[in-house]
Amino acid sequence: MTRSRTVALVGNPNAGKSALFNALTGARQKIANYPGVTVERKAGRLTLPSGEPVELIDLPGSYSLDASSPDEEVTRRFVLGEFEGEAKPEVIVLVLDAANLEQHLVFAQEIIALGRPVVVALNMIDLAERDGLVLDPDALSSSLGVPVVATVAVRRKGLVELAQAIADAEHRFDDHPDAEPQPHLTLPERRLAARNIAKAAILSESKGRRLHAGLDKVLLNPWIGPFILFAILFVVFQAVFAWADPFIGLIEGATEWLAGIVASSLPDGIVRDFITEGVIAGVGSVVVFLPQIVILFAFILVMEATGYMARAAFLMDRLMAGVGLSGRSFIPLLSSFACAIPGIMATRSIADPKDRLTTILIAPMMTCSARLPVYAVIIAAVIPATTVGPGIGLQGLVLFALYIAGILGALVVALVLRRSVTKGGASGFIMELPRYQLPRLKDLAIGLWQRAWVFLRRAGTIIFAATVILWLLLTFPKANEGESQLDASFAGQIATAMQPVFEPVGFNREMTLALVPAMAAREVAVSSLATTYAIDDDGSEEQTEAALRDQIAARWSLPTALAFLAWFVFAPQCLSTIAVARRETNGWKWPSFMLAYLFALAYVFAGITYWAAIALGL
Numbered sequence: 001m002t003r004s005r006t007v008a009l010v011g012n013p014n015a016g017k018s019a020l021f022n023a024l025t026g027a028r029q030k031i032a033n034y035p036g037v038t039v040e041r042k043a044g045r046l047t048l049p050s051g052e053p054v055e056l057i058d059l060p061g062s063y064s065l066d067a068s069s070p071d072e073e074v075t076r077r078f079v080l081g082e083f084e085g086e087a088k089p090e091v092i093v094l095v096l097d098a099a100n101l102e103q104h105l106v107f108a109q110e111i112i113a114l115g116r117p118v119v120v121a122l123n124m125i126d127l128a129e130r131d132g133l134v135l136d137p138d139a140l141s142s143s144l145g146v147p148v149v150a151t152v153a154v155r156r157k158g159l160v161e162l163a164q165a166i167a168d169a170e171h172r173f174d175d176h177p178d179a180e181p182q183p184h185l186t187l188p189e190r191r192l193a194a195r196n197i198a199k200a201a202i203l204s205e206s207k208g209r210r211l212h213a214g215l216d217k218v219l220l221n222p223w224i225g226p227f228i229l230f231a232i233l234f235v236v237f238q239a240v241f242a243w244a245d246p247f248i249g250l251i252e253g254a255t256e257w258l259a260g261i262v263a264s265s266l267p268d269g270i271v272r273d274f275i276t277e278g279v280i281a282g283v284g285s286v287v288v289f290l291p292q293i294v295i296l297f298a299f300i301l302v303m304e305a306t307g308y309m310a311r312a313a314f315l316m317d318r319l320m321a322g323v324g325l326s327g328r329s330f331i332p333l334l335s336s337f338a339c340a341i342p343g344i345m346a347t348r349s350i351a352d353p354k355d356r357l358t359t360i361l362i363a364p365m366m367t368c369s370a371r372l373p374v375y376a377v378i379i380a381a382v383i384p385a386t387t388v389g390p391g392i393g394l395q396g397l398v399l400f401a402l403y404i405a406g407i408l409g410a411l412v413v414a415l416v417l418r419r420s421v422t423k424g425g426a427s428g429f430i431m432e433l434p435r436y437q438l439p440r441l442k443d444l445a446i447g448l449w450q451r452a453w454v455f456l457r458r459a460g461t462i463i464f465a466a467t468v469i470l471w472l473l474l475t476f477p478k479a480n481e482g483e484s485q486l487d488a489s490f491a492g493q494i495a496t497a498m499q500p501v502f503e504p505v506g507f508n509r510e511m512t513l514a515l516v517p518a519m520a521a522r523e524v525a526v527s528s529l530a531t532t533y534a535i536d537d538d539g540s541e542e543q544t545e546a547a548l549r550d551q552i553a554a555r556w557s558l559p560t561a562l563a564f565l566a567w568f569v570f571a572p573q574c575l576s577t578i579a580v581a582r583r584e585t586n587g588w589k590w591p592s593f594m595l596a597y598l599f600a601l602a603y604v605f606a607g608i609t610y611w612a613a614i615a616l617g618l
């Protein structure tokens with residue numbers, strides 16, 4: 001009995017092997033637009049044009065014959081005939097993605113060098129053409145020394161030609177069975193050769209595609225790429241301070257004007273106090289940060305729209321793998337820079353439950369936009385607006401450092417969690433990179449408007465409510481003659497009771513007090529301080545963000561202010577985040593864990609910052 005001959009489909013992940021397999025055999029293998037779909041070999045029957053049946057084997061995608069993962073191992077063993085009782089495949093069909101030819105040629109050379117009969121299926125030529133790339137299969141064939149057939153697996157194009165080439169390859173090899181394996185090339189040598197072969201196969205390439213390829217070469221370069229990303233982020237945080245000032249001035253002017261009108265038109269009394277100290281000082285002190293939030297999001301939206309953000313994710317993938325997370329966690333973590341709530345919801349796209357849990361647990365450490373007002377007001381108050389280099393403002397630098405502190409903290413925590421409570425292997429991830437595009441002004445405007453609206457709505461609802469409650473607690477009971485209102489009030493009493501806990505990390509009583517309403521939303525810390533100082537400082541007529549800044553500058557020492565900033569890098573100051581974490585993890589166990597470890601981190605880091613600053617004589 002003669003065993004039917006076998007033909008194997010080999011190539012990089014996502015080249016379209018399974019799609020070709022299905023088209024050639026009528027099978028229904030799972031295909032999908034991401035690498036690593038096929039993880040086992042699957043056999044089917046292919047009838048050659050001569051009517052002769054052969055066994056076609058679909059193999060997992062692979063980057064190299066030096067297998068690193070179990071699925072790649074299957075491919076290697078099959079191609080080299082290492083499976084017990086199975087012969088080597090008679091013909092290897094090497095499936096290449098025409099749109100990513102250079103990358104795919106790296107592995108292709110390794111296969112061709114085996115000296116076995118090979119037919120190249122130059123697949124996805126439709127995508128290449130869509131991108132403005134016209135390839136010459138004959139040129140490719142003469143560089144590689146094997147037949148090349150252009151195919152579009154999903155549209156059944158080139159299938160007959162491919163089957164014929166398979167039949168021919170078999171016979172040609174039967175005639176010259178003595179083909180010698182070629183000398184082994186190292187990976188860098190194969191990379192270089194891949195570039196030259198790919199270049200030689202290009203008939204024409206549109207200007208746009210060349211530009212995009214050139215951009216990617218720079219932006220995704222393993223050395224230059226991260227540097228550029230870092231530089232861009234650096235500029236963003238500089239801009240948040242440098243560009244916002246005139247706009248902040250406008251809003252401040254408007255608040256002052258409003259406060260003036262209220263002060264002169266309302267009679268002295270509780271209503272006037274409520275409006276000036278509670279609403280205008282409290283809510284107004286938060287609204288003033290709108291320009292900074294808009295600037296931050298303008299940058300983020302532009303990076304998303306141009307396709308740069310996906311490249312940033314790609315660059316971060318290796319870093320993420322280093323701490324046991326996959327690049328899949330990047331997008332959820334990135335959304336957490338706006339707010340941890342959508343970020344935690346976005347983790348639903350992470351298949352591995354432990355990957356997902358780890359991502360949820362660290363998401364609150366990404367600096368959400370609610371922290372920006374807190375950071376901004378304290379930085380403006382205690383960090384001098386000097387420059388530390390050409391065009392580098394110290395305030396922007398400190399803000400940048402706070403964002404980095406949150407990211408580093410998250411990475412370290414992920415590393416620890418992945419070795420302890422959420423132990424497990426990291427899953428690989430390679431993402432499709434979208435094409436570069438110029439952002440559309442209209443989309444940008446809509447995106448910014450949405451962000452601004454979310455922020456203003458928060459100011460009008462949750463921040464307003466928390467400020468009003470705090471104002472009531474600060475205003476009653478009324479102080480006796482000679483007593484300070486802060487000491488006498490309910491809020492003051494609460495703060496005094498909590499103070500022993502926070503005294504060791506350098507917090508003063510107003511800061512301690514601000515922590516409580518800030519559980520509703522972090523920005524409330526700002527409005528709370530503003531209201532507290534407005535009530536405490538009855539002499540002043542000015543009750544704006546500028547006044548708050550002056551109060552902080554006058555009353556807080558630098559170590560105290562830095563400790564407060566360090567606290568907010570980590571503290572899980574937001575009940576809605578905890579509630580979402582509960583919903584997404586189906587229970588209180590993980591949210592409680594999250595609360596506990598984040599508060600502990602916040603406390604420890606505030607303390608370290610405070611005492612280190614004192615030791616440094618700041």
Ligand SMILES: Nc1nc2c(ncn2[C@@H]2O[C@H](COP(=O)(O)OP(=O)(O)OP(=O)(O)O)[C@@H](O)[C@H]2O)c(=O)[nH]1
Nearest residue numbers: 014015016017018019032036037038061124152153
């Ligand atoms: N436009 C176009 N899409 C294709 C073509 N061939 C495959 N695809 C698509 O490319 C994606 C990947 O195809 P698969 O067949 O799963 O790729 P694979 O090589 O088996 O990938 P792994 O199993 O992960 O190694 C799927 O979304 C296919 O629909 C083609 O010629 N043209």
Ligand SMILES: [Mg+2]
Nearest residue numbers: 017018037038
């Ligand atoms: Mg497959």
